Amino acid sequence: MARSFNTTGPCVPGDHYMITAAERLPEVPALVAARKYFVLHAPRQTGKTTALQALAAELTTAGTQAAVVLSMEAGRPWPDDVGAATRAILTRARQTARVHLPPELRPPPWPDVWPEGLLSEAFAGWAQACPRPLVLFLDEVDALTGRTLLSVLGQLRDGYRDRPGGFPSAIALCGLRDVRDYRVTATDGQTRLSSPSPFNIKVTSLRLHDFTLDEVHELYSQHTAETGQTFTRQAVERAYDLTLGQPWLINALAYEIVDRMRILPAVPITTEHIDGAAERLTIARETHLDSLLERLHDPRVRRIIEPVLAGTQVRFNPFSDDLQYTIDLGLIRRTASAVEVANPIYRNVITRVLADGLFEGVLGAPQPHSFVLPDGRLDLDGLLQRFSDFWHRTEDLVDADQPYREVTPHITLLGYLDRAINGSGFVDREYGV
Structure with a gap:
């Protein structure tokens, strides 16, 4: 079966085009060899789990460690029931070990101890029984909250002193956010650790980088090698310019072109194909974009x-880390001279999302193709006049329930333009003009 561009879940070697773990996480093997505990964080769907699974397989195959990626998300439903959360996590851990580790490296039966010490006792027993140093990549740790999160971090910290024979030799906490942004209180999503003190044994926090232009070229070249379909140099550069290397977007653009637009292998992929795919993604608002943009309601993000x-x-x-939090989510990037939205596709989608609902049932909302001149050009003068009339009639109504009030006119104009062209053109958004 031919490989494909993946937009759902971790990549599988042999099934998906992918960049190697060594290229994406060059620091991790040295940290593991030095028996360090560390944090790895990055926005959703940037390839954390894919890279960690590949790295764990490489370490185990090399015969130097027993390495495995364990998901902590099974404990999410029990923020304040440490016992239930831990049992769910360990049940899933045993299933994962059965799939990814040979029998001699799998954990022994879990101990029957009190809930607040079950995780540390289980990991200690595994490390003692394992013939190799045990390396655990604990994925989705920030899915845990409340007492469960504090208990897990505390147990890992307490077991640290017993390495390497009596506790895992190396542990990585992996998630969307750095450890200081893990939520403590289940009923208040804004209550955070504010410092890494419950896990002060970490040596560093790593952030998984987005693809470089060379990595985008390498990824797309894998498709060319298998199918013969080429990406023009300008198309690769355009894909990078629109996404700035965000891995899900890079894969989604190619998937949209190859599998949904069904551009035949004999046809080279050009900048026009990339632009068309980007517009389709923006309009469709796939799950990745929707889950990311849900964060716009967070007051810390809105600020x-x-x-x-x-x-x-x-x-x-x-003393507030709202900016770093928004950067960690992947919505914003910081350059030498400015703070800006992470990439042009996110920039386009954000204003579309904020304009959702502004025109529902409002008199004078634009109709598709209502500003097209007989020769096909945009009737810019007519559009601006109609928008001006619309704004003066509906300003109070549009502004009433708008959380981003400072930019309501800007968002309303862009939303008006989107509805006026209705997919028959492109709105090039530039903020703060």
């Missing part, structure tokens, strides 16, 4: 995004 949209200076309390 950063709103001034970026308005083109004003991003102001934040120097």
Whole structure:
């Protein structure tokens, strides 16, 4: 079976085009060899689990360690029932070990001990029974909250002193956010650790980088090698410019072109195909985009995004890490001179999302193709006049329930343009003009 571009879940070697773990996480083997505990974080669907699974398989195959990726998400439903959460996590851990490790490296029966010490006792027993140093990559740790999160971090910290024979030799906490942003209180999503003290044994926090232009070229070249279908140099550069290397978007653009637009292998993929795929992704708002953009309702995110949209200076309390939190989510990037939305596709989708519902049932909302001149050009003068009339009639109504009030006129204009062209053109969004 030919490989494909993956947009759902971890990549599987042999099934999907992918960049090797060594290229994406060059620091991790040295940290593991030095028996370090560390944090790896990156936005969703940037390839954390894919890279870690590949790395764990390489370490185990090399015969130097017994390495495996364990998901902690099974404990999510029990934020304050440590026992139930731990039993769910360990049940899933045994299933994972059965699939990914040979029998001699799998854990022994889990101990029957009190809930607050079950995880550490289980990992200690596994490390003692394992003939090799045990390496655990604990994925989705930030899915845990409340007492369960504090208990897990505390047990890992307490077991650290017993390495390497009596506890896992190396452990990585992997998730969307750095450890300081893990949530403590189940009923209040804004209550965070504020510092890494419950896991102060970590030596470093790594952030998985987005693809470089060379990595995008390498990924797309794998498709060319297997199918003969080429990406023009300009198409690869355009894909990178629109995404700035965000891995899910890079794969999604190619998947859209190859599997949904069904561009035949004999046809080279050009910038026009990339632009068309980007517009289709923006309109469709796939699961990745929807889950990311749900964060726009978070007050911490709004405090950063709103001034970026308005083109004003991003102001934040120097003791607040709202900016870093928004960067960790993948919505924002910081350059030498500015704070800006992470990439042009996110920039386009954000304004579309914020404009959702503004025109429902509103008199004077634009109709598709209502501003097309007989020769096919855009009737810009007519569009601006109609928008001006629309704004003056509906300003109070549109502004009433808009959370991003500082940029309501901007968002409304862009939403108006989107509905006016209705997919028959492109709106090139520039914030803060």
